[in-house]
Amino acid sequence: MKKFIALLLGFTMLFGLTGAVWASTPGVLTIWADATRAPILAGLSEAFTAEFGIPVEVHEVGFGDIRDRLGIAGPAGEGPDIIIGAHDWIGQLIADGLLEPILFLEDIRDQFVPVAIEAFSSGGRIYGLPYLTEAVGLIYNRDLVLVPPATFTEFIAIASALTDPEKGQFGFLSNIPQPDPYHAFPFISAFGGYVFGLDEEGVLDPRDIGLDNEGAIIGGHLILELITSGLLPVGTDYGAMTGLFNDGMVGMILTGPWAVRDIKAAGINYGIAPLPTIGGQAMRPFVGVHGFMVSAFSANKILAMTFLEEFIATKDTMLALYEADPRNPAFIPALDVVAADPDVVAWAANAAVGTPMPSIPEMGAVWTAWADALLLIVTEEVSPEDALRDAVMRIRAVIGYE
């Protein structure tokens, strides 16, 4: 028993003051960023602190957790000053009164790629300082595919020629059947499918859902054919797709710039191409924009804005962010510097035909119902017509416009 108490005391002694600054505190900038961005920002912030004497605390928070945690921590007075996130969060964050509009961006908006500013805009205001744009494209292995396909017919021909399951080699893989509607969208959009239409004022209208229109159904059949023709295994998920590609066993994959870092590390001789056209129509991917947002519950709003204006919206910082994680900069002076890079050109070409991912809160209902429909299509349980129609009915039921 004595030993027990001694042990207990010992453990208790181990605790000193373990608390550290992690919430918005006057005079200290607190930033929440995910594992990819936090290290870069932590490095950059040191320069800021050295120059201006303002401490910057960068906290690594899981990308998927940042938005939800801000919603609880912010109003309780424990949130950060700045978060880094995706533009499709702003619908929910603004509805919750958690974001502060960034005024200075209105003066320098023409220094940014227009789609990036558009993505972060709502009700005439800009809620995020965009720093990268991304959209899926075709990544191919130059050792297997000499010339990337320009049309879907060429694409099928190349994919069929390379596919040899006996050897474990595949012409084309994508994690669409995972199910991942985000990666499936180019197929849906090529023939005129869309998620939400626009109302007269050019604002997304949750009453107008285009996921079961004629074009979307054709797209659904196209995906189904990839499966039934034996080109795309129904078990393909993101891990299998990138894992096999990095082993040099895949000709082409449909995914975004986030995969490139590992591909480079694996030493694959890769290239990036625009998505092929189908019947002269472009496959239009979703465009995602990432950027810096300021919490409405920040105790340092002006300081946070100034940090963004003086330090982040600069060529050097934007280039440093690009170097550490090569996705196309949204800041034109930085984009110009890297514009000669063929990867940048290809990604930009894909994004140019794309449409911003909807950012209204109703999108949550779309993702879940659409993913279910996609899985039912690829497992051949339900025809694309019925699956997409059911999904749209379900979305309407959930968001309350039946």
Added chain:
Amino acid sequence: MSMTAILAKILLLGVVDSLGVWTAVGLVVAQRWGMLAGLVVGLLALNYAVLSKRAYPLRYLLPGLIPFCLMVVYPITVNMGVAFTNFGTGHRLTKEQVIDHFESRFYLPEDGERFTFQAFRDHEEDFIFLLVSKETGTTYLSAEGILEIVTLEDSRFVFDRGEIVQINGYYRLSRGELFRLLGQLQEIRLERNEEVIRLTSIREFRVYQQRYHYDREQGTLTDLKTGIIYTPIAGAFTSADGERLLPGFVVRIGFQNFLEIINNPHIARPFFRVFRWTFAFAALSVATTFVLGFSLAVLLNDPHLKMRHLYRTILIIPYAIPGFISILIWAGMLNVDFGIVNRILQDLFGTTIPWLHDPLWAKVAVVLVNLWLGFPYMMIICLGALQSIPSELYEAARIDGAGSWQRFRKVTFPLLLISIAPLLVGSFAFNFNNFNVIYLLTGGGPPIPGAMTPAGATDILISYTYNLAFGGVGAQYGFAAAISLIIFAIIATISAINFRFTRRLERISEGL
């Protein structure tokens, strides 16, 4: 009890009490009445336990009960409160926060005149500002927070190399100083006639005009730009023609969340199917993990078995790896095309199994993976419980001529069951709410064709709740809380019924 022990006891109690009273005063000042009530009840219980002879058993229970009440009971009561509110996306803030939000929202960028500025400070940390309008070029100097027009010929200005470095004993702030003082400067409000001018960035001041005004008497919010009056209805400021301003705020909405569950056919219809599977999943999980864990415990409790310590250690590995990772690994291994399990099946039997794509196989998969995750727990508690069986009983049974199988059946098994039966009930409840294994392995899928609700073939009640509350429009905490109460009621009822059986078992054991 010795005199010193009594003295020590009273002294300790005195210290705890005075600490408690001290905290209570703080809580009164902060007007945290809920916390205060909890503290007072806790202190009273503590004093009662220590001082009253009748409450002697409470002295043993209280140390565990205090954190239990604080960290388990209290959150449940909060949850009960939340179940009767609209807390969720669009309704996250308090009304006060929302009013503040609207009142600090301004006309900008429309007609906000902007100024470049220089800031000056004296030794008493007082600031004055020199503002130059970007529109008119007029120069202003702030005095006591009010702007006056000045010219550069003003005698108060001290120039150095063409720049004003000092005004009336106030020294010009460098850029670095400005940066460090932004926190203070952001609170500064300057006035020009009726207008308010404040800092927007390190580069400029702007004229601000308040757009919304909250009338405390009427409780209404007025848009000063359009003149529209908004009244608070159902958690949002609403205009006469029904326009609702976002963000809204949290309000009590009575039984609305519960009525929604009952009245919305899309939600209620799959409920019984999901409930049936939840029950089956929990029962199967308990049965499989118990049988395997128990068998292994008996096998590895055998003192004649060599290397049993090593075996036991290896067998707890599934328990040593955080569940979320091993479930993800299993999901990969069960992949229909690339998973190792199907590749082996293909090599051995020439066939594969659509593990996560077929409703039945998906169910098999979750039970199998849950068995892998859960048997070490059962093994450990059975190993512990086996030690409680008195060896005299075995001796007696042996003298009566019972063989080893009979000893197992008549002595080991029933006695072990007595001590771990409550744990089995607990394990049932745990698996009833085992969100992780479902969410990470199958995501509740495969989906059911034609379903109008996010309830897949392997969804259990808790994952169904999650889909409903967080897979729709934003996050609906109030709604989730309401369903969680219903789930809680169900599982508590099932468990209470189960206990009627264990109670009988316990009577037997107390007779021992």
Added chain:
Amino acid sequence: MYSRHTLLGKIFRHLLVWAMIAFTIFPVIWIFSASINPGNTLFGLRFIPQVVTWNHYLDLFTNPLHPFGLWLWNSIKVSGTASLVTVFLTALGAYALSRFRFRGRRTGLLALLLIQMFPQMLAMVAIYLLLLSIGRYIPWLGLNTHAGLIMVYLGGAMGFNTWLMKSYFDTIPHDLEESAMVDGATHFQAFLRIILPLARPILAVIFILTFIGTYSDFLLPSILLTGTRQFTFAVGLRLFIQGQYATRWGIFAAACMLGAIPIMVVFLSLQRFLISGLTRGGVKG
């Protein structure tokens, strides 16, 4: 209960255990394989990758942004303390429930168990806000502190554990303490000197269960801890796989392998207590 085995019986038993070990270890091999795979994939086609690398392990200890060693230490600290205190609180409570007869005992026991059945996942927001409030008055017990996290864990100390322990105490004959009390010992002394030593196996079991349960928990700490330096092992681990398309499986798997070691050590060192207490030492075959 156990008799000596025939050779056949021995072989059979070992085979049975080996089969179970195969089932147990199979996924672990995959994790290990991913941890030495230079590619960042969890689903390589080969058990042993073409190129073997230890860089992921090295990275864990050399990258200052992921203070992995510190995370492990935090976890050991939190789980160790929470488990020790849990064992003590549970033993106290279970002793009262086993030895004293008082009003509300039965109901209390039942309530303890039933209340634990509330889906804790949905109580997270409440726990977060509670710790936030506590932290305003008692900073070392608030959010982002290990003491606060431990306190939340202690909330679950009673409940299932109490039942397990009480059942065990019930089987310890009363006459042992009674004779001690005749000799002038108080109830509490009898509890400390007689019951606890006899109950060592169950104390060890509860320690192990609590240690493992808290050690591999990520839900609570991921909500309550925000500073990277405060993270426990499981929370830190999750960071590696949180980006939607940016999972770092290699380093994640390596962390996972190393993270299992403390649990093994705890289990190995406590195993000797899993043998009966004093009165029933030899179960001779």
